[in-house]
Amino acid sequence: MxxxxxxxxxxxxxxxxxxxxxxxxxxxxxxxxxxxxxxxxxxxxxxxxxxxxxxxxxxxxxxxxxxxxxxxxxxxxxxxxxxxxxxxxxxxxxxxxxxxxxxxxxxxxxxxxxxxxxxLFGYEKFKVKDLYYYVKKMAEEATGKDRYCKEVREKIVEILKSNYPKLKHEINNRLMINQRKLSADEFAEEFKKLTDINITMDNFNEIDIFGTEWSDYAFVMESGLRVCPYCNRQYITPVFSDSGKMRADLDHFLPKSRYPYFSMSLYNLIPVCKSCNQSLKGSKESGFNDINPYEDNLDDYFTFKADVFTSEISIEKVKGKTKDISLHTDKFKIEPLYNYHRNQVDELIRKRIAYPDKYIKKLFDDNRDYFKDENEIKQLLIGYIHDKSKLNDEAFLKLRRDIAEQLGFINGKQDDMLIEQLKKIITKI
Structure with a gap:
């Protein structure tokens, strides 16, 4: 966010x-x-x-x-x-x-x-080809050949085995087949049966699979976005293979039905989860004055708050902002959807009781060789990221950070009265 x-x-x-x-x-x-x-x-x-x-x-x-x-x-x-x-x-x-x-x-x-x-702008053609196409192209460029041949075949096998060493046996069995010469079609067919050859955000740069070719999957991989920037609830991490692929939706922030001339504008394409794009946004239009994740920190516009008695989650708007965050939170049903996750509030309340500041300080003092400060201890115990710039890295990070701050884990001294109150609430429950 x-x-x-x-x-x-x-x-x-x-x-x-x-x-x-x-x-x-x-x-x-x-x-x-x-x-x-x-x-x-x-x-x-x-x-x-x-x-x-x-x-x-x-x-x-x-x-x-x-x-x-x-x-x-x-x-x-x-x-x-x-x-x-x-x-x-x-x-x-x-x-x-x-x-x-x-x-x-x-x-x-x-x-x-x-x-x-x-x-004319051709958004529907902004699509990835199959994995075999990219690996074959890498092999052709490496060997200086422009079509399938023995050298290209051997280079493909070398590329696969160097990047997927655990699959060497299967790669040899399928693609070498006792050194029998396979036709181009036979080889492509056997390649596509290698179900564990997957490209993800974590390995696509090492393999340089897309090279200079640009597509929807290349964009999503390069963006590095792991969680939907609209809701911070759903992971959008892609996977690409010949046996199945999945990526984030690319939302046209300014709808392509109204602005076809922006249908291939980079900063009008936002990788988001399918729930936000297809189920919630749907045909609802966004405009130039709406909150846009390419120019606005959504985190600056609202804060999650929890009722410590009921764990009910609500949204508190930040005063002084020129754009109305309610247009965003209403469109993507942030408050009602987050109330499905009250268990996270319950967990943080119990951790606030179990880990008072003096105990966190003792943990740090006893483990100074492994942690640089108390914040790292808190992040490990509580499950949040202290650095706000990384809120898009994991699901629910904004919720957990906001509630942790409300409970005094972050940017404040321990409130003993609050902790005693929390103990009484938990005891009654």
């Missing part, structure tokens, strides 16, 4: 992808044979004669594409504030385009201008 920071390497890869894969299609759309033909219904919706609209539309569309081409870096890797500026320029400079997109955003027709533009 802290600001998501993407690396320069991610930005560079996405910018190059945009330039190489998206721009050419956008530029081609200016050619007559690829140009969009305005529908009568669209002219009717924006209150224009269809013949007049068709005449002015092509000029505006081509100018719009020129605008994207001249500002493609901002469209590719512009931060949220930059995307807002681009949107305002589009609204001002291309009013026909703006109105057509606004009016057609609610249309599900595949032949609408909105869908036409969305397809």
């Amino acid at each position: 802290v600001i998501i920071k993407l690396s320069k390497e991610i930005e560079n890869k996405h910018e190059n992808y945009f330039k190489d894969k998206i721009l050419p299609k956008l530029i081609d759309s200016k050619l007559k044979k690829h140009n969009y033909k305005v529908k009568k219904e669209e002219a009717h919706r924006i209150h224009m004669d269809v013949n007049i609209l068709r005449k002015v539309f092509r000029t505006q569309h081509n100018g719009f594409i020129d605008f994207i081409e001249n500002n493609y870096i901002d469209f590719a890797i512009g931060k949220p504030k930059t995307l807002k500026d681009l949107h305002e320029q589009i609204k001002k400079s291309f009013p026909i385009i703006y109105e057509m997109l606004k009016e057609s955003s609610s249309s599900e027709k595949e032949d609408s201008y909105n869908n036409y533009l969305y397809n």
